[in-house]
Amino acid sequence: MKLTTVQMAEFVASGVLCLEGVVPDAMNAAFLSRVQTPVGDEPLGLDAVYRRLFDAEVLPTLSPGVDFFEGFKGIEPLQSIFSLAAVQGAIHSLVGLKPKFDHHFLHLSLGKNPLSPKVRSRAAQHTHQDSTIDPRRAFDIQLFYFPQTVTATMGGTRYVPGSHLRVVSESAIARYQNVKGQQHVVCPAGSIYLFHMGIWHGAGLNRSETNRYLYKVRLAPSQPQVRLWDTKDLDCSGDNQRPIFWIDPKRSDPVAEAMMRLEPWYEGDTGRLELINRLKLWRYLTGSQDVDIDYWLTRVENDW
């Protein structure tokens, strides 16, 4: 079940795609059982909990660069989760049939334990971009799997839609506490979020009494990410762009609307640059060097 062109356009614009509740309950229960058993109910600090998780080998140890789907063969329930039609289709659409595994991790945010209220985190994680400065046009994705229901008080991941094309240096953006339009993951059990590697994000503060688990895996393409989705509805003809400024209110173009949707935090001038950078990414993904929307690229390329 590959992504549609509109879904791809929405991913290019926002840097995120949500598959809400896509993982069946039985798989969620199997995953939670695997990771919760070593943690137990004792009021342990995070370091002690992670020692138990590593000792129990709750996740496989895989080398970066191995074939992603090969790496998880026989590893349940993760193999089954990655084989779900919607999950596999989204991965194939974004990073191809044979993506490479980069790394994975089980993020645990301790809830308030009535027996020892001091062991939980006292602050939300600073806003950051993962890895390091990465000006590539090609992109990795980060798959966030939430095996349990995440409520607002559990401090689900905070992220800033449309931030993924900003080239910044990891935690250099820690000063940014709040950005207009930021989102907090609140979702049913079994939800999977697929993020562009550049998305600005951070873990929220868990104010509940429930430990929050997030499994995160990073995947890289091993091929050009050109037309990997279901492209039967893709139209790259550049000779029929929608009118701009004096618009045609009767005309509907879902791809253009998704691609040109501004985020509430964009500055007046750099918001336009974001549109241009989305279009450059769209040209890469479509393999069409002439494709444009609202004349943004054509105008500045008209040099004689």
Next chain:
Amino acid sequence: MSARQNILVLYLSTSALDTQVIGWSRYNGAGDDFPMAGDSDEPPYRTGVDALRDGWRLIQASPLIATAPGAEFRTDYLKYEFLFEKWVDWPPISADSEDPS
């Protein structure tokens, strides 16, 4: 009695102080309030001028810098950052501590 500094950082939609707040951060040198990432989804002020009118003193504003040749379309950090301060008495003066005479 001494004074302590509270800091407000506002990110605006343009270089003009009377334009919309699009990002915000607070750091308190006094009080029991410890602001943190993601603690509010609505800005504390609509514009930078609104902060001035509430007693915040502007101490720094981002300069306007021309884009480097070849990097005209690159986007990175929030562009229009304004740092404000407020000095507050510490410990705070309470009504009970004032001389009744």
